[in-house]
Amino acid sequence: MKRAILLLMHQGKSYTEEIAAATAGLGLHLVALSSRPRKPGVLEESRRHVADCVVTEESELTSGDVDKAVRELADRGYRVEAALASFEGYRLLMAELNERLGARDCAEPALRLCLDKYELRRYLFAEGLSEVAVHRITPGVTPELDPSARWFVKPVRGASSFATFVLDDIGDLADLPAIQEQMRADRSMKAIFMDRYDFLVEEYVEGPEFSFETFVLDGRIHHLCVHEKARVERLERTTLEGMSVSPPVSLDRELVLEGADHVTRCLTALAEHGLTAGAFHIEVKYWESKKRWEIIEINPRMGGSLINASVQTVTGHSLLDLWTESLLLPDSERDAFHDRLTRASQLEALRTGAATPATVFLSKYGEKGRTVDAIGFDPPTRPPRILRVHVAQGTELEASDRGICLMDALWDVAVDDLEAETAFLDRHATDHFHVSYR
Numbered sequence: 001m002k003r004a005i006l007l008l009m010h011q012g013k014s015y016t017e018e019i020a021a022a023t024a025g026l027g028l029h030l031v032a033l034s035s036r037p038r039k040p041g042v043l044e045e046s047r048r049h050v051a052d053c054v055v056t057e058e059s060e061l062t063s064g065d066v067d068k069a070v071r072e073l074a075d076r077g078y079r080v081e082a083a084l085a086s087f088e089g090y091r092l093l094m095a096e097l098n099e100r101l102g103a104r105d106c107a108e109p110a111l112r113l114c115l116d117k118y119e120l121r122r123y124l125f126a127e128g129l130s131e132v133a134v135h136r137i138t139p140g141v142t143p144e145l146d147p148s149a150r151w152f153v154k155p156v157r158g159a160s161s162f163a164t165f166v167l168d169d170i171g172d173l174a175d176l177p178a179i180q181e182q183m184r185a186d187r188s189m190k191a192i193f194m195d196r197y198d199f200l201v202e203e204y205v206e207g208p209e210f211s212f213e214t215f216v217l218d219g220r221i222h223h224l225c226v227h228e229k230a231r232v233e234r235l236e237r238t239t240l241e242g243m244s245v246s247p248p249v250s251l252d253r254e255l256v257l258e259g260a261d262h263v264t265r266c267l268t269a270l271a272e273h274g275l276t277a278g279a280f281h282i283e284v285k286y287w288e289s290k291k292r293w294e295i296i297e298i299n300p301r302m303g304g305s306l307i308n309a310s311v312q313t314v315t316g317h318s319l320l321d322l323w324t325e326s327l328l329l330p331d332s333e334r335d336a337f338h339d340r341l342t343r344a345s346q347l348e349a350l351r352t353g354a355a356t357p358a359t360v361f362l363s364k365y366g367e368k369g370r371t372v373d374a375i376g377f378d379p380p381t382r383p384p385r386i387l388r389v390h391v392a393q394g395t396e397l398e399a400s401d402r403g404i405c406l407m408d409a410l411w412d413v414a415v416d417d418l419e420a421e422t423a424f425l426d427r428h429a430t431d432h433f434h435v436s437y438r
Helices: 016-025 040-047 063-075 088-101 108-115 117-126 170-185 253-273 307-315 319-327 331-344 346-352 415-432
Strands: 002-009 029-034 052-055 078-084 134-136 151-155 199-203 209-217 220-234 239-246 278-287 292-299 358-365 372-377 386-389 405-413 433-437
Touching: 002 016, 002 063, 002 088, 016 029, 016 319, 029 040, 029 063, 029 078, 040 052, 052 063, 063 078, 063 088, 078 088, 078 319, 088 108, 108 117, 108 253, 117 134, 117 199, 117 253, 117 292, 151 170, 209 253, 209 307, 209 319, 209 331, 220 253, 220 307, 220 331, 220 346, 220 358, 220 415, 239 307, 239 415, 253 278, 253 292, 253 346, 278 319, 307 319, 307 358, 307 405, 319 331, 331 346, 358 415, 372 386, 372 405, 405 415, 415 433
Parallel strands: 002 029, 002 078, 029 052
Antiparallel strands: 134 199, 151 199, 209 220, 209 278, 220 239, 239 358, 278 292, 358 405, 372 433, 386 405
16 A cells, blocks of 8 residues: 555645655655636646546535545555645644545644634633623624724634724624625535634734744644735725735834734644644734734644745745645654754744845736736836746636735845835836736
8 A cells, every 4th residue: 555645635736845855755646625716727737737636516615525534445455544725614624634644634623613703812811811892793683892992803714814904984884795695605614614604703903914834733822934914905895915025024023023922822822722733824914003923823833925925035945845744653753753844934034033025926816706808017127036927818707705815925035125126126017017807
């Protein structure tokens, strides 16, 4: 039997090429289980990178699909020893299988708590780790909100900034039933919600926003990299992250390290629920009026867009490589693994005052429900090192209140002139990125 890792793919793709390279580096085979893709060509591209693939008839995977695939792959000569899912909608399926197989992963209760933004906020509040007030929105009931505070609405479970917005008028809650219908109908993202379509409203944390790219193993926490969300775009019913920069530019080193320590305390508090292993994309804000840090979300997965490419540039390590390696890491190699993460950590470099590489990456988003007529990004100078255009002429964009990413681009930049570099690249991309619609 050939030793294998099972990749849970969503509709034919899930960082397949990168994970295949990581698996091959460990001397293992990568096999895949995919939900039915909307476009057959997507799956054909992914098949080139896996040793074998099972495809379901449905657009979303279930626990039964996973069990059946493991048996089918065994009949074909592959012994699945661990599972990996970069797509958040399959994170619980990954943990469920890893528990049965004995691979290193978080316990399911910890993941469920992180994925439920209402219960996570309540838990952090009860532990003295948050001061953000929160209310669950009950259909037909107007919540009693303190009028002296600002409030923010978001789904209890979600991703891609789906229906996340500042509540300027309480009457805007009347839009939620229509948004819930979008959630149920969204062909690409429906699995993210895991049959949960309820909303919460929480106190708005006014201040700059960041994300910590964090790895946990054996309960030990390594903050590998931190990004500042240098440009945030607010549309009618969604909030988009247009540009990220690492290391941060708006706060000094001591405050950033204070933020890292706060995230560590929050993750440590979740260890009793089984949060002990895996890659995490943790969104936090510095609440300027209260001079404190607040968790916004703890995502038990790698960040999207060009997060992994940025982390690899800054630290020399891919989160996907580390995550894949950790699943079956022998006990005898754990100490060396932790030492490697400590040496690679950008946060440790900031703590000691050592030099760190820097990156800027940006994302351009489309208008919901429109059809792309033309798209292009060809700057005359300073081309990005990484450019990914996700749509082509004729692409019909989803009629959905979420971030619909058209393009991602990443630059390596000078850390000692980061603020100026960020401002220049923001203008540069705005001037030379073009999209038109039919």
